[in-house]
Amino acid sequence: MHETSYYDYVLPENKIAKFPLRTRDKSKLLFARRKTGTLEHYKFEEICELLPHNALLIRNNAKVIPARLLFQKETGATAEIFLLKPLFPENYEQNLNATHATQWEVALRGNVKQGTTLRMTDPHDTQKAITAHVIKKDAQSMVQFEWSKNRTFNEIIESIGAMPIPPYLKRKAVPSDRTTYQTIYAANAGAVAAPTAGLHFTPQIMQNLLTKKIDTLDITLHVGFGTFKPITSKLLSDHIMHEEHAEITQPALASLIDAIESNRKIIAIGTTVVRTIESLVWLGMKINASHSANTKSNALALGQFEHNTLNQTLKGNEPLALHSLKNIWNMIKNDSAEETLRFKTALMIVPPYHFHVIDGLITNFHQPKSTLLALVDAFVQNANNNQHKKIDWRTIYDEALRNEYRFLSYGDSSFIY
Structure with missing residues (x-):
């Protein structure tokens, strides 16, 4: 596991976007192809042309509260x-x-x-x-x-x-933040930080997705204020990850299972979606390991590095995502009182990590020494051949800095695929 200093980089103050662009989808979009190492520049309004045909796009519908x-x-x-x-x-x-x-x-x-x-x-x-x-x-x-x-x-x-805009913006919230620091599909109130990868989407983009036969699926991760907490420990393993509450409905889980069975490409809008879906996979294995299909859904929780322990119980074999998610499905069916699965997760994703469901990630550019940057690094590495490494997080961030991309919550975006 890397030392925290590996995720440090110089982020000039003038590269931090203090306010959003007037039009959400006019932000820049850096397209990073993991397998070839190619970096391409677009506007976010072109995202639909870059997404795989018939993909499933998963978004976090958490709504930020004042x-x-x-x-x-x-x-x-x-x-x-x-x-x-x-x-x-x-x-x-x-x-x-x-x-x-x-x-x-x-x-x-x-x-x-x-x-x-x-x-x-x-x-x-x-x-x-x-x-x-x-x-x-x-x-x-x-x-x-x-x-x-x-x-x-x-x-x-x-x-x-007042809206809880990030402290690194170094300003007070203004009335416009009530709209701009909220995705257009925000619905489930409770988050105290926005799932910022979704801030670039507009009604026109959502309509274009339908035209290209790209479906969307909603999950909820109530983003906590700990998402802004930099890693201060020397080692990543010593950082205490914040626990967050997540939700997925029965229909959404059924759609996710169907997409995996149909070999559809699954794209996450943001690191919060990645953590939620990966947590579900490990929770399904946790149910299987405890032989407790009758576990009450409201008692499910995943610790920060609990997935490492679960992986050891599998004797080194990676869990099968489909099998895990069906364990979750069976549990919800047995718990007739709950149509929505609610669980807690403190999952911390750092290299090396094998991703089980997500094929592509749409995400903003994150703070130095942050858990979000470590997750991005793990995702980029997931497609690399260890002997022929073509790209890493620093390659992407150096390219963004050279090309005047705007960073952090109100900044520009990347699509890693």
Whole structure:
């Protein structure tokens, strides 16, 4: 496994896109062919011409919530509450639809002590307050929110919150971020960071995909704020990966299984999709290894490097993706109460790693020393012959920097195939 320094590179401040382009699909697109090492330059609006005919395009339909909330202490000073993930109810949909009280894991700023009750005037009723009681103060704190109106928590944060744009943009959120820091197909609310590879897609591109007989399939990975956390440890293996909540519906899983059986090329829009689909494969093997097809779907979780342990139980043989996903399918069928599989994953993908489902990856250009960059490197290497290496992550990034590509969340895109 590489040392973290292997994923360091010089990213000039002027290469970081602080705002998006006015038109999403006018961004640049660097097409990297893994097997030949060819690098080609396009506009993102041409993506449909580059995708394989009859491919299946998987997208993350996570919707970013306005997760930055400003409350007041008794002294009148401001304290920031940054929502990380729901605790009670733990289910995102149920939590955001709560109508009186809810608990979240949060990050606190502003010298707030455990036991403190923060307040904010309710913009819908200035005679009443929305309160945030700090149950636990730690690196990840616990807060209970309460309000009196019969409104959902989602409605509350939509009225008082700000969009959680990445810290490396070094600016405050502006009203336009509510639209631009959201994919056009965002539907499942709960993410606190956008699946940025999808920001380039427009309604016209989605229509062009249909013309080319390229289907889309939606999964959800509620992207956490840990996605921006650089690796500070010397070794990749010492980095603590953030856990994220993921979902896939029965129809989506059935479509994925059918695509694999039909030998269709499967393209992921973003690293979040890759992690979700790869996690599903390993969870299917985990079910098989424990001989527990009756496992409740809401109890599934995959640890950071648990796939290494699972692979050892297979005596070095790689798991068969189709068999794994059918294990998942059987589990959902047995759990008649659940039509959507919800699971947690902390999967960290670093070289060497064998990808089981994904044939192509659409992704932006990532921060130095990031887990996302390590995943990209693993994906590029997956198609390389070890004796005749044609391309690596640095080849791609050097090309992008030389050709004035815009980097990070609001930047340009790449298609690695």
